[in-house]
Amino acid sequence: MVHLWRHVPAATRVMEFPVGQEHYELYEEIGKGGAATVYRALCKPLKETVAIKILDFDHEDPDKDRFNTYLRQLIKTGSRDEAVICTVLYEALKGLEYLHGQGCIHRDVKAGNILVDSHGAIKLGDLGVSASLFDSGDRRPKRNTITGTPCWMAPEILDMEEGHGYDFKADIWSFGITAIELAHGHAPFSEYPPVKLFLTILTEDPPRLDDIKDQKFSKQFKQMIAKCLVKDPSKRPSATAFEGSIL
Template identity: 40%
Template sequence: MRREGYELDSQIGFGSFGIVHAAFVTEGPHLQEKVAVKIIELEQFPNHNLEKIRKEIQIMRLSSHSNILNHHVCFTSQTQLWMVMPIMDCGSVGNILKCFYRNGIQDECLVATILKEILQGLNYFHEHDQIHRDVKAGNVLLSREGKIYLSDFGVASYLRSGQNAKTFTGTPCWMAPEVIESENNAGYDFKADIWSFGITAIELVKGAPPLIDYPPMKIILMIRNSDPPQLGKEDDLDSSFKEMVNSCLQKDPSKRPTAESLLKKRFFNKARNCEYVNNHLTNILPALEEMVSIPRLFAGLVRDRNNSEADSWDFNLSSGNNSKVKTEDPLAGIGTDEEDPLDTLQEIDY
C-alpha cells in the first residue's frame, strides 16, 4: 500500500494523534471510493503513545461487529502512518450535540436507537474480554446512512478472566469512581464502561455530561467524593430511561448491570433501525466539512515526502497524480490479516 493511491480532500477531524482527511481512492477496482485517512506523524510521539496507536490498529483489525469501526488497511509512508477507514460522513455524536442539540436530543426513539447501537458494540467488546475505557458521545461515529459505530480504541485494554485494570485513563466527566481510585484499590473491570455509558446517556438527552462546567481536577474529586448523578422526578424524561441510567450510575460496580442485561431493559423497546436515524438525524445534517472546525495547529500536518530536499507543507497532494500509471489496489487488504506496521513496537503492560 502507498500514499499515492489516495487523493486527499478536506480535513474532517483531528486529535492528539494527528488529523483525519476525507480522501478518494485513485487506483484499483475501488477507484473514486470515498474513505477517511487518519495520518499520524510517528516522529512526534514517544513510545508509550505509539503503543496506543498500535493497540488501536490491532483492535480495529481483529474486531468484527456492525457497531465497531474497522479499518480497511494501514501502512507507513516514511515517518507517517496512514490508516484508511470507512468514512463516517456525519462525524461524532458529540460534535452533533455541540452543533445542533445543545440542550440534548428530545426524540426518545432516536436516543434509544443510538444508545442501543453503542451498547451492542460495547457488549461485543466485553464478550471478547476488551474494556473500552473511553465511552462518550465524542467516540461514537455516524455514517450518512444512519449506521452507528463505537470508535477510538487507543486506551482500550484486554482483561484476562479475573483480572482487573489499574491504569488511570479516560475522560474526566465520563470516568467511573473506581477508575479514579484504581491505584488505591483492586482496580476496575468492564463495569467501568457501564458507568461511562450511563453518563453518555445523560449527555445525549441533556446536551452535555454532568460536571462539564468544572475544571478536570475538580471533576475527578467530585466523582470520587460525591454521590453519583441520578435522574429523578424533576427530570422530565421517560421513566424507563431514568431507571436504565440510574442502574448504570451505581458507585458500587457490582451493582451495575452488564451490557448484555442492559440490552433487555424496557427503554430499548423504543429503539428503531438505521433508516430511522437517517430520516430523523443524519439526512438533515450538513456536510461534515461544514460541521468540523480544524484548529490552525493541525492545518497542513501532511508533509510533502516526495521532495526530500524541501521541508515545505504540501496543501495539494492530489496534484500530478493523474499522470502516473497505477495498478495497485489501495483497498486490496480489506478483510485480510495484513501485517501490523507497528508490530515491532515494544509492548507495555497495562
C-alpha cells in the first residue's frame, strides 16, 4: 500500500495525484518507521515533488510475542478482584491520558485492546481507528464518524440526529464500559442485536454495577464507573482529572 503526502503549496493542493507506481520516480529514503519507509519522489505527470510512504506488510513486530496475551483472555471466567481491575484500568487510563494529550482519540477502548505481557506490563493497544482532533495544525474539536465497537460506543457517537459530534470524552464512556466488562467478563448489552443495542445506549439509563453479584465491589469503584457513564459528555471527567480517583 502506498500513501501520498503532497509537499506542494496550499494553492495547488486541489490537484488530483495519480495512483500507480508507474507515475512516480523514487529518490532517496527520508524516513523509516517500524513497518514503513518514506521516500522523496517525483510525480512524473505533474512534475511535483512528493513524499511516498511504503508499508511493509511482511514486517515482523518485535513486540508481538511480548504482548500476545490480551486481557480478555486473562479474564475468561469473568469478574476478578477489584484491586486487579483497578490496577489494569489505571495503566490503561495513563495510556489514554497520553493519547489525549497528543490531540488524539482512541475510539475503541475495551478489554480486548488492553495488552498484558508475561511480566505483567499493561499497555493500551490497537490504534487502528484512532483519530486526531488536529489537522495540519488546525484544531478540529469534534469528530462525526461512527467508529468503534458497538457495545463500547458512547451515546454521542451514535446520536446522528443531534449532529454535535464527539471528542475525547467518548473514550471516557468506553473506559467506563470496559470497567464493567472487567467486572462481569462481558460488556453490558452484549447479547443484544445491533438495533436494540443502539436504542438502549441512546434511550435507556447508563449501565451500572447494581446486581446482587456486584455487592463485592466498593462504593468508590461503582462511583468511578458512574462518573464515566454520564450521557452528557461535558459532565464526564477528562483522563487527567480522573486518574487520581482509580487508585
